[in-house]
Amino acid sequence: MDENYAELMPSFPLFKGFTASGAKRLLDSGEIKQHEAGAVLLKEGDSADFVLLVLTGTLEVFVDREGQHLVLTEAEPGDVLGELAVLCGIPRSASVRAKNDAAVLEWSDEAFRTLLLRDPSLSQRIFREALRTLVEKERSLIDSVIDAQEEAHKSYSADS
């Protein structure tokens, strides 16, 4: 089974240029876990002591607010989740559950930090991806604020 994942990983953009044995080494540095649809992999507010790489299936990143289930994004094979909370030493900012049956590679905090310290190429790629995600979130937040202001303005204009 590991061999299949090792063959699969180089097709993820994050691992472009990896050989199957290079990917196998990454798999060996973590633990492969299978999750059934609906299983919760991590919860908002939990302390962060592992990082996830989606191997197969889709994961849903969500928060529950005032009875509302808010899906923030979906993670597909090749996506890394939970790395910022681990690196910053902060609690999980959202929860993650399996949308369908999924396999993930789980790196412990220590294993993930070791990977980044030892392999400058991989750390550059992971940081680039993490920062890109943050920048996208920031843009989306700005768009939401602008939309909200426009709505408020329209509503104010309509009232007067």
Place this chain on the structure above:
Amino acid sequence: MSFLDTLIKDPKYQQQGPRTPEEINEPDIIISPDTRRENRIPPGQTRTKKWPVLDAHGAPPVDLATWKFEVEGLVEKRLAFSLDEFLQLPAVKVYSDFHCVTRWSRLDNIWTGVPTREIAKLAGVKPEAKFVLALAYDHGWTTNVPVEYFLKEDSLFAFLHDGAPIEPEHGGPVRLIIPQLYAWKSAKWVRGVRFLADDQAGFWEEGGYHMRGNPWTGGDGERFRW
């Protein structure tokens, strides 16, 4: 003791600018051609005066009494040397610069050791050998090198750096030095070489690092395959 004092007392800390090849007063020393460049720092690199340590697993335990260097693959004659035998082989001195893929360059190094050409001559490398896989003592670590770079005049299996034995953290007792490629190709704790017809990714190359690793080409050097 302040950090600065610690640094200045480090014998490997370079307190002077790099010498020019003409200033190297060593008879018969081989001058690595890249030290003759007007700008010796490849694109995207910065000079360090220190001697940083980077490796995949940390220095492995190497028992000097049982240390062995083997030459295998596409050769007329397989070779095996003990450390004593290896140190008896004809040695040369090379003046060269050292460029790490993590963007630091340490200029002005003098390496003493056995030329790779000597090893190739003793083993009788077959004409179909186009690549070399360097084998190291740390957990089966390897790196692949095109044979034409392995056999450059300034490539050697070094056992002295600036006149002193190479410390374990820097790859001693013997490490490969290929000045014309990024330094990860200069395998630390080398235990042998295998001559190959086809290129075969080594440890870092399996993780997307460049198969050749020339610091002077490709705009930013041949660092990665992504």
